[in-house]
Amino acid sequence: MCLAIPAKVVSMDGSIAKVDMMGNERVVSIDLVPEVKIGEYVLVHAGFAIGIIDDESAKETEELLLEVANAYEQE
Amino acid sequence: MPMNKSKELLTKAADYLAEIQALAQSTFTIMEVCGTHTVAIAKNALRELLPETVRLISGPGCPVCVTDSSDIDRYLYLAAQPNVITATFGDMIRVPGTEKNLQVLRAEGADVRIVYSTQDALELARKNRDKEVVFLGIGFETTVPTVAVSLETAKHEGIENYSVLSMHKVVPPVLRLLAEDAELVVDAFLDPGHVCSIIGIEPIGFMAKDYGKPGVVTGFEALDILEAIVMLLRQREEGRSEIEIQYKRVAKPEGNPRARMFIEQVFEPVEASWRGIGLIPQSGLGIREEYSLWDAAKKFSLPIFHSEETPGCRCGDVLKGRIYPTQCSLFARFCTPMKPVGPCMVSSEGSCAAYYRYAQRSGD
Numbered sequence: 320m321c322l323a324i325p326a327k328v329v330s331m332d333g334s335i336a337k338v339d340m341m342g343n344e345r346v347v348s349i350d351l352v353p354e355v356k357i358g359e360y361v362l363v364h365a366g367f368a369i370g371i372i373d374d375e376s377a378k379e380t381e382e383l384l385l386e387v388a389n390a391y392e393q394e
Numbered sequence: 395m396p397m398n399k400s401k402e403l404l405t406k407a408a409d410y411l412a413e414i415q416a417l418a419q420s421t422f423t424i425m426e427v428c429g430t431h432t433v434a435i436a437k438n439a440l441r442e443l444l445p446e447t448v449r450l451i452s453g454p455g456c457p458v459c460v461t462d463s464s465d466i467d468r469y470l471y472l473a474a475q476p477n478v479i480t481a482t483f484g485d486m487i488r489v490p491g492t493e494k495n496l497q498v499l500r501a502e503g504a505d506v507r508i509v510y511s512t513q514d515a516l517e518l519a520r521k522n523r524d525k526e527v528v529f530l531g532i533g534f535e536t537t538v539p540t541v542a543v544s545l546e547t548a549k550h551e552g553i554e555n556y557s558v559l560s561m562h563k564v565v566p567p568v569l570r571l572l573a574e575d576a577e578l579v580v581d582a583f584l585d586p587g588h589v590c591s592i593i594g595i596e597p598i599g600f601m602a603k604d605y606g607k608p609g610v611v612t613g614f615e616a617l618d619i620l621e622a623i624v625m626l627l628r629q630r631e632e633g634r635s636e637i638e639i640q641y642k643r644v645a646k647p648e649g650n651p652r653a654r655m656f657i658e659q660v661f662e663p664v665e666a667s668w669r670g671i672g673l674i675p676q677s678g679l680g681i682r683e684e685y686s687l688w689d690a691a692k693k694f695s696l697p698i699f700h701s702e703e704t705p706g707c708r709c710g711d712v713l714k715g716r717i718y719p720t721q722c723s724l725f726a727r728f729c730t731p732m733k734p735v736g737p738c739m740v741s742s743e744g745s746c747a748a749y750y751r752y753a754q755r756s757g758d
């Protein structure tokens with residue numbers, strides 16, 4: 320239930336942001352991370368961005384792991 | 395995926411496993427607190443990969459599984475009231491109460507909607523002003539801020555037909571209870587990455603400091619978990635007991651202060667009953683007086699239920715790490731995800747369900 324998925328912020332409008340979540344567009348609330356910027360990665364849980372994935376190398380890791388996850392799902 | 399990348403990952407995994415092998419000369423028992431970890435461990439067959447000396451046992455980290463049967467019967471009672479729309483995350487739909495579950499109630503005519511977020515639940519309330527929309531508040535610190543925001547929004551916008559039945563729980567008090575349990579044989583903890591991304595590491599620091607139980611805040615991929623196990627073994631090797639963060643790309647030492655502010659604004663700590671574990675002081679979250687108009691328990695003057703635990707179900711022992719799910723005599727024979735006897739089998743993150751699903755797949 321504490322599952323959360325990384326997504327990239329594409330656009331923002333007030334407390335709402337459009338994000339790219341593994342290739343799907345989703346609308347999420349950014350009430351909990353109002354400082355987020357377009358292009359940053361956030362962690363999405365139950366329709367809310369709950370944290371910002373902010374470090375460059377970390378982003379790479381996340382992308383890398385995502386690819387593995389995708390490969391795994393497609394098996 | 396480019397060849398060199400996947401090769402890099404495999405090399406990394408092999409390195410971690412080699413280091414684990416080298417460091418795990420004697421038995422080391424690790425509890426994964428979080429249900430999402432339980433699923434990741436089962437899915438990646440990590441138990442089979444690790445040396446025999448490293449034991450992984452599941453903890454009380456599935457919010458659905460620790461919801462008391464009295465609370466389940468209480469929300470089922472509420473869902474059956476006329477004029478009520480019950481909004482819930484999908485996990486709750488098949489959780490068995492004493493007599494029924496939400497799915498059965500829905501077939502009997504109750505209005506039960508699966509929502510993806512509290513935003514959706516609020517939207518239901520905005521669109522159905524003549525109905526009462528009740529959101530079933532189940533979850534840990536990861537989920538609670540999203541519920542707090544919805545209550546704050548409802549108050550701000552004056553949405554009076556929205557309310558929350560709060561059965562939320564917080565993690566640190568149950569960790570303390572485990573640490574004090576004389577029967578518990580856990581040496582170290584994989585701490586929940588997403589809960590800690592909200593609360594930070596300070597609230598669980600006592601585990602390492604006062605009880606000598608080191609912990610590593612861990613991510614949810616196989617490599618994350620392997621690295622965290624290496625980190626825990628290194629702590630043992632070096633005689634340290636600390637809370638460290640493996641999941642650095644997400645969990646910061648200070649957590650998310652704004653999310654905590656929302657929690658504190660709307661909720662206050664209360665005693666809560668954990669299924670199979672019992673009452674734990676300060677381990678639940680009640681809705682503060684200022685938001686009582688949106689507190690479903692008060693709004694509907696809900697009675698307190700005293701429901702019995704399902705006979706034969708050993709969920710409580712599973713949640714405390716005393717037995718593996720396979721040691722329950724009902725496991726897979728009478729209790730399956732299709733016909734769950736207890737909550738540890740019904741939630742996809744329940745230990746029993748995780749064991750069942752992945753054992754079936756590997757043909758064990």
Ligand code: SF4
Pocket residue numbers: 706707708709710712719722723724725726729730734735736737738739740746
């Ligand atoms: S297998 Fe079923 S009955 Fe046994 S502990 Fe798990 S949920 Fe309860």
